[in-house]
Amino acid sequence: MAPEAELYFEDFVPGSVHEFGPAVVDEAEIIEFARRYDPQPIHTDPDWARTGPFGGLIASGWHTAAITMRLLVDQYLPAAASLASPGIDELRWHRPVRPGDELRVRVTVIEARLSRSKPDRGLLRSRIEVVEADGSPVMTMIGLNLVRRRPGATG
């Protein structure tokens, strides 16, 4: 699936749903990410983690978010029109992500609002759900994205 490079703000219609993935979570990558950014033994030490509260190594929640971002960049965000993100609301980690998990992402556009101050862009609010192969959610969040309007769009 190619990046949707030709899409603009007007193409993200509230109610529309986009699904993509998977990303397969790798144990070595869980450990590498966590050693650098979240060095807690539940994320870095498989032996410790086996006896820990989750019965095995789990990914840092920030690693799950980063994997999700990679899927959004590769398969969802329009390369030309995507400008920036002001932030994220209601990020929740629902279940542990483990080595071998296959994560898929479902994005539902909630709201599309033209910018008041900059007429060339609009703000999208989207519900982003990250699910395992069996459909159970591991992470959900509301994403905010500034996206360029189609060239020549006015009003």
Add this chain to the structure above:
Amino acid sequence: MAPEAELYFEDFVPGSVHEFGPAVVDEAEIIEFARRYDPQPIHTDPDWARTGPFGGLIASGWHTAAITMRLLVDQYLPAAASLASPGIDELRWHRPVRPGDELRVRVTVIEARLSRSKPDRGLLRSRIEVVEADGSPVMTMIGLNLVRRRPGATG
């Protein structure tokens, strides 16, 4: 500054403020993180970024969050008592983070609530502010953390 390994839920009093850092942001690390997790040229290609909307390379917002997590693990979260995070609210990226920036973190405990279902722990809500050397905020968020109560605590 050593990790506050001996602290428990009771030690995180609403209104208390903890400040720590810095983490110095490195250009090569910005590019390495972004190539893996957020491969947009504003984060991966210094030449492209110089002519882009921010006049230079900027860190992925998720990279800033990951750097913040490393500071929290090294200098704030109690190693023994920290159990998990259910999530994050109101994450906002206010200004671009650039190579050479020195990030500091200020955590203010907002609320400390005992768990209803598990009497050995409580939930902290904290305002987390990431600021540059001049004090200007680059990222803010509300963090949620499940933290173990002091052994023997009851009621």
